[in-house]
Amino acid sequence: MNADGSSQRTVSNSNVFGSKDIAVLKEEWEYETLVETGEAPVLNKYDEVSRNRLLARKGAILEAQRKLAEKIGTIRLNATTTMQDYAATDFVQSRINVFLKDVEVIGEEHDEKNGIYKVTVQMPKVKLVNILEEYLTP
Numbered sequence: 001m002n003a004d005g006s007s008q009r010t011v012s013n014s015n016v017f018g019s020k021d022i023a024v025l026k027e028e029w030e031y032e033t034l035v036e037t038g039e040a041p042v043l044n045k046y047d048e049v050s051r052n053r054l055l056a057r058k059g060a061i062l063e064a065q066r067k068l069a070e071k072i073g074t075i076r077l078n079a080t081t082t083m084q085d086y087a088a089t090d091f092v093q094s095r096i097n098v099f100l101k102d103v104e105v106i107g108e109e110h111d112e113k114n115g116i117y118k119v120t121v122q123m124p125k126v127k128l129v130n131i132l133e134e135y136l137t138p
Contacts (some may be wrong), residue, residue, distance in 0.1 A: 006133070016067060022129055029125035034071060035106070036122075039065030042076045053110060056117035064121040065100060101127040 040059030042052050080091045100123060106118035 021074070026126055029129060032125040033122045034068055034125060035066040035120060036064045036071070036138055037118060037120045038062065038067060039118045053117065056110075057108065057119060060117045060119035060122065061121065065103060065110045065120050068103065068121065068123060069100060099131045101131060131135050 023125050038060040040056045040063060042056040044052060045055070046052055078093045082089045082091070103123045105119055106122050109118050110116075111118065
């Protein structure tokens with residue numbers, strides 16, 4: 001405590017995880033994976049069917065990656081409501097800051113009847129520890 005009655009505390013990132021903690025996580029998560037699935041509609045935007053399908057595949061991969069990021073990251077939401085002439089307009093924006101590493105597509109299917117492309121992705125959990133190591137290494 002300072003002479004004026006206030007106190008000051010310093011927190012360091014290096015105290016949050018030690019090398020022993022990281023080694024334990026690496027061992028525990030060595031064979032574990034995070035898995036997510038994403039879907040996107042196949043739209044008839046272009047004349048080439050294959051191009052439409054590729055766009056849907058990309059959208060499905062992005063949705064699966066977003067879901068993966070939501071599992072491991074913090075989501076920040078900003079919301080604004082505007083009112084004019086007694087009519088409300090809401091605007092909500094979300095933002096996720098996450099590093100994804102070595103995400104691979106492990107399954108995909110195209111449901112022609114319903115026009116949906118579905119993709120399943122996975123990421124080894126140990127990659128999260130590697131990212132943490134990079135972040136904490138001075």
